[in-house]
Amino acid sequence: MKHLLTYFIAGLIFAMLASGVAVQAAPTTDPSNDDEVVTTQPDKPEKKERKKRRGKRGRKGKKDKGDESTSQPTSQPSSQPADEAESQPASEPEDKGPDYLAITGGIVHTVSGADLRHVTILCKDGVIEAIGSQVEMPEGTEVLDVSGMHIYPGLVACEARGIVGREPAENTTNVFSTTLRLANTAGITTVSSRTSAAKASYGVVENLPLRNELFVSVRYGRTAEQREFRESLEKVRQYLRDVEQYEKAKAEGDEDAEKPDESVAKENQAAYKLLKKEAAALVYAEEKTQLIELADLATQYGFDLVIRGASEGWIVADRLGRAGVKVIVSPRRQVGANPYLVQESGNNIENAAILYQHGVDVAVTPSSSGISLVGLGGRDMQHLAMEAAYAVRGGLPEPAAIESVTLAAARALGIDDRVGSIEVGKDADLAITDGPLLDFFTQVQWTIVNGEIVYDKAQESFFAHIRPREGTEEVKETYSFWPRPFKPKAAPAPGEGGRYGGSEKAE
Amino acid sequence: MNSIYLGQVAKRLTAARTTLVAALIVSTFVLTATVQAAGDRYTVIKTKKAVTVGGEEIDDASIVIVDGKIEAVGKNVDYPSDSIVIDATKLTAMPGMINPRTMIGQQLPNNRGNKSNFLVKDEFEPPEDETYHDLLKAGYTLLGVLPNGSGLPGQALVVPTHGSKAGEGVRDEGLVRITFGRPPNEKDALRGVLKEAEKAIKAEKEAKEKAEKEAEEKKKEAASKPKEEKKDQKKPDDKGGKDKGDGKDKKPTSQPASKPSEKKEEKKEEKKFEIKDELKAPVKLLKMEEGIVALVEFARASDVLHFVEAIDGFEFAQRYAFASRGYDDLHNIIEHDLIGGADATVMLKPLLPQMPLTVNPYNLARELIEEGCTVGFYPLDDNVREHELIRERVALLTRAGLKREDALKALTLVPAQYLGLEKQYGSLEKEKAADVVLLDGDPLDPFAKVQMVVVGGKVVFDRATEEKDKR
Numbered sequence: 008m009k010h011l012l013t014y015f016i017a018g019l020i021f022a023m024l025a026s027g028v029a030v031q032a033a034p035t036t037d038p039s040n041d042d043e044v045v046t047t048q049p050d051k052p053e054k055k056e057r058k059k060r061r062g063k064r065g066r067k068g069k070k071d072k073g074d075e076s077t078s079q080p081t082s083q084p085s086s087q088p089a090d091e092a093e094s095q096p097a098s099e100p101e102d103k104g105p106d107y108l109a110i111t112g113g114i115v116h117t118v119s120g121a122d123l124r125h126v127t128i129l130c131k132d133g134v135i136e137a138i139g140s141q142v143e144m145p146e147g148t149e150v151l152d153v154s155g156m157h158i159y160p161g162l163v164a165c166e167a168r169g170i171v172g173r174e175p176a177e178n179t180t181n182v183f184s185t186t187l188r189l190a191n192t193a194g195i196t197t198v199s200s201r202t203s204a205a206k207a208s209y210g211v212v213e214n215l216p217l218r219n220e221l222f223v224s225v226r227y228g229r230t231a232e233q234r235e236f237r238e239s240l241e242k243v244r245q246y247l248r249d250v251e252q253y254e255k256a257k258a259e260g261d262e263d264a265e266k267p268d269e270s271v272a273k274e275n276q277a278a279y280k281l282l283k284k285e286a287a288a289l290v291y292a293e294e295k296t297q298l299i300e301l302a303d304l305a306t307q308y309g310f311d312l313v314i315r316g317a318s319e320g321w322i323v324a325d326r327l328g329r330a331g332v333k334v335i336v337s338p339r340r341q342v343g344a345n346p347y348l349v350q351e352s353g354n355n356i357e358n359a360a361i362l363y364q365h366g367v368d369v370a371v372t373p374s375s376s377g378i379s380l381v382g383l384g385g386r387d388m389q390h391l392a393m394e395a396a397y398a399v400r401g402g403l404p405e406p407a408a409i410e411s412v413t414l415a416a417a418r419a420l421g422i423d424d425r426v427g428s429i430e431v432g433k434d435a436d437l438a439i440t441d442g443p444l445l446d447f448f449t450q451v452q453w454t455i456v457n458g459e460i461v462y463d464k465a466q467e468s469f470f471a472h473i474r475p476r477e478g479t480e481e482v483k484e485t486y487s488f489w490p491r492p493f494k495p496k497a498a499p500a501p502g503e504g505g506r507y508g509g510s511e512k513a514e
Numbered sequence: 515m516n517s518i519y520l521g522q523v524a525k526r527l528t529a530a531r532t533t534l535v536a537a538l539i540v541s542t543f544v545l546t547a548t549v550q551a552a553g554d555r556y557t558v559i560k561t562k563k564a565v566t567v568g569g570e571e572i573d574d575a576s577i578v579i580v581d582g583k584i585e586a587v588g589k590n591v592d593y594p595s596d597s598i599v600i601d602a603t604k605l606t607a608m609p610g611m612i613n614p615r616t617m618i619g620q621q622l623p624n625n626r627g628n629k630s631n632f633l634v635k636d637e638f639e640p641p642e643d644e645t646y647h648d649l650l651k652a653g654y655t656l657l658g659v660l661p662n663g664s665g666l667p668g669q670a671l672v673v674p675t676h677g678s679k680a681g682e683g684v685r686d687e688g689l690v691r692i693t694f695g696r697p698p699n700e701k702d703a704l705r706g707v708l709k710e711a712e713k714a715i716k717a718e719k720e721a722k723e724k725a726e727k728e729a730e731e732k733k734k735e736a737a738s739k740p741k742e743e744k745k746d747q748k749k750p751d752d753k754g755g756k757d758k759g760d761g762k763d764k765k766p767t768s769q770p771a772s773k774p775s776e777k778k779e780e781k782k783e784e785k786k787f788e789i790k791d792e793l794k795a796p797v798k799l800l801k802m803e804e805g806i807v808a809l810v811e812f813a814r815a816s817d818v819l820h821f822v823e824a825i826d827g828f829e830f831a832q833r834y835a836f837a838s839r840g841y842d843d844l845h846n847i848i849e850h851d852l853i854g855g856a857d858a859t860v861m862l863k864p865l866l867p868q869m870p871l872t873v874n875p876y877n878l879a880r881e882l883i884e885e886g887c888t889v890g891f892y893p894l895d896d897n898v899r900e901h902e903l904i905r906e907r908v909a910l911l912t913r914a915g916l917k918r919e920d921a922l923k924a925l926t927l928v929p930a931q932y933l934g935l936e937k938q939y940g941s942l943e944k945e946k947a948a949d950v951v952l953l954d955g956d957p958l959d960p961f962a963k964v965q966m967v968v969v970g971g972k973v974v975f976d977r978a979t980e981e982k983d984k985r
Contacts, residue, residue: 178701178820181816183850185870212816212822213823
């Protein structure tokens with residue numbers, strides 16, 4: 008907020024100047040005595056200045072990187088081709104070169120591999136450039152010392168609502184919404200909403216989209232829907248077989264081969280996409296019979312299946328595991344047992360654990376999919392880590408629980424090539440906490456999205472005063488521009504000035 | 515102007531009792547007599563105080579008006595002895611207020627997408643005289659009428675509230691409205707329009723260069739073969755016409771040509787390049803031509819960021835307005851330095867917004883001004899009540915720290931600047947239009963009422979006369 012102070016000083020100087028002008032000016036009607044602010048030229052382009060001064064969070068696109076004059080990292084990490092920097096065209100002198108951020112100290116929970124200590128994570132332009140104990144930092148690297156903290160990959164919120172906008176999220180997200188800000192306070196960096204996944208970064212509109220058309224939504228509730236789904240799968244499978252045969256025949260030179268009816272693919276687009284493996288199916292299913300049927304269909308027709316709900320999954324976990332199904336469960340969700348069945352039914356606190364034991368890829372999301380500011384707290388998306396912790400109570404190993412809100416969730420969404428773990432080449436999305444992620448005491452201290460710090464606990468009034476971070480006992484006001492020193496005006500002398508505002512003479 | 519005023523009186527009269535008719539006729543005759551006699555003569559308004567907005571506040575000032583324009587404002591100014599003197603020695607004068615963003619009394623089509631070639635002028639139906647009269651009564655003398663719709667719905671029209679019935683504009687083109695942030699596809703749409711415009715500029719340039727080359731070649735040819743001169747001369751004459759191809763092809767039947775043949779012609783003669791109607795305004799914007807400016811309208815603070823991303827790489831003259839009613843996230847404009855610093859012109863609703871989920875108010879206008887912006891206000895709504903209330907709302911903002919001079923400018927000079935008319939309107943200064951509003955108190959005193967409005971040296975509203983008529 009240094010710039011605000013500068014403006015304030017500039018404002019003061021300006022005010023002094025303006026008052027000086029006012030005193031000197033003779034009371035004439037000459038327009039040359041106009042205040043400077045108003046006599047700007049007409050229809051003048053007003054953009055140039057503004058773009059430069061855009062918020063410091065405004066991240067540069069990939070095209071901006073590459074200034075030869077700034078020093079490149081001397082030790083190129085293995086994943087990055089060493090000649091990349093040299094091959095880049097010389098950019099305009101205005102470009103500052105790549106943005107570097109180094110996170111030093113702390114315990115790195117990579118999720119995909121072992122936990123690392125005494126290492127530095129170097130991020131370049133929003134991508135993790137290097138992880139290691141002897142990473143050389145280029146000149147101008149912003150260093151964040153997080154000694155004593157835990158570093159996790161940014162949390163992935165599956166099936167969230169109201170955090171990012173409708174698809175396409177990069178065009179519709181209100182990046183200043185309170186829900187988005189609260190998502191960042193919870194360490195959430197990626198949000199999937201219906202069929203698209205996007206980054207959640209407060210105040211940034213660049214580089215938001217991750218993937219659109221994640222899923223083919225399939226309804227599998229009522230009998231008619233079930234029948235329809237089965238029929239369309241069968242039709243498309245037949246069609247694909249026909250196409251294969253037709254192409255084979257054509258390749259063999261058979262000109263009489265009849266081209267299969269293309270309308271089948273158009274009419275059953277969902278099934279077509281599934282069988283072509285263009286997208287996975289997202290199905291809401293809780294009951295074990297549905298789960299079994301879906302698992303069988305997935306095995307039979309060979310499509311990727313993600314089941315949301317699956318509270319009775321523990322009963323049929325073996326079948327789900329064999330079918331290679333991914334599930335998105337809400338461990339705290341309660342479903343009563345069916346009293347008319349002589350079999351097991353209803354939810355189980357061990358649900359996630361049993362599913363995990365049987366090789367099912369378990370992702371966790373709260374049953375309340377948004378961030379709510381009313382009702383019972385602690386059950387919404389803001390407490391995503393708590394939801395995973397509840398699965399640990401039911402027997403899920405802690406690493407698996409951490410994975411269930413990071414890498415497993417990214418896998419369920421098909422975006423694990425970019426987010427979900429701390430690896431070289433992945434996006435620099437990190438949640439830095441002051442304790443183990445699943446501990447109730449733990450608070451997120453920093454959230455980093457695309458190599459930019461979008462949340463710093465000590466800088467925001469939400470949680471800064473709760474167990475304040477060492478060295479930051481003094482809570483900084485979030486909105487430092489308000490209240491400004493507000494000087495009530497002295498009452499105007501009788502006969503001078505009006506009631507409202509008064510005249511300047513009164514001062 | 516006078517006739518309209520009389521029309522007003524006459525309308526009111528029909529509702530009044532017949533016994534009042536005689537008295538009224540007498541009074542109107544008196545009024546017409548004084549005003550009509552004016553002609554090119556000087557008019558002098560003697561005031562208690564003149565709030566010039568552009569300059570100082572002058573006590574006991576006289577405003578000298580000639581030819582509808584202000585000649586001089588000052589304490590001791592000279593004027594001919596036969597001048598018409600309007601006695602307002604108990605009143606405070608301020609320039610007429612300007613509403614830069616309104617859709618008053620309109621039945622305009624709801625344009626979507628890029629309709630930037632639409633001019634409000636073409637379809638503007640001026641509202642009833644009574645509406646105009648009520649606006650004058652509230653102190654408003656100029657309206658910026660925006661095209662209706664979203665995207666690039668068209669170009670605005672600026673009309674005086676006391677003009678002729680046909681709604682002759684002070685300015686009728688060059689104010690391109692761009693709305694941003696409501697429908698989700700606007701970002702792509704705007705980007706698309708700008709890219710198309712860029713392409714058009716390129717194509718135009720290429721076509722021009724080609725045409726010049728060809729012309730040179732033809733000149734050379736013509737110099738060598740004087741016989742062909744006649745044929746070549748025809749072509750430059752055809753410029754701008756649609757049937758350019760005919761000169762060369764010599765096929766008059768091909769005029770209602772089918773599409774493929776048209777394309778062929780285009781390929782053959784690219785110099786006859788024409789920019790599409792709906793791209794003309796964006797092209798002008800991108801060329802940074804004088805007299806064209808985009809009036810960009812945001813709903814939320816987030817839209818500013820989206821807008822900056824959408825126009826990345828393009829530059830054109832812009833002025834901004836925040837049209838959201840709730841003001842729930844506009845503090846981000848300051849907090850994240852979205853607009854500050856640049857000498858941007860920003861129009862706001864005169865409200866004191868609160869921080870989200872709190873009751874802490876903040877003075878957005880003041881903060882923006884301190885960051886170097888030029889801030890103006892427009893009424894919350896198009897109804898007359900809001901036009902009357904605006905001085906009170908702005909007065910509240912001055913109590914919350916807005917400077918008095920900024921507040922006054924925000925009602926007059928800044929809206930004029932927003933509409934590109936700051937040289938003609940917005941303050942009581944020499945050479946500017948003589949739109950003078952006379953109040954019985956300070957302009958920022960909500961209890962002060964507009965007592966008289968003088969436009970171009972003629973009294974177009976006088977509360978005293980009107981109240982006498984009513985009785």
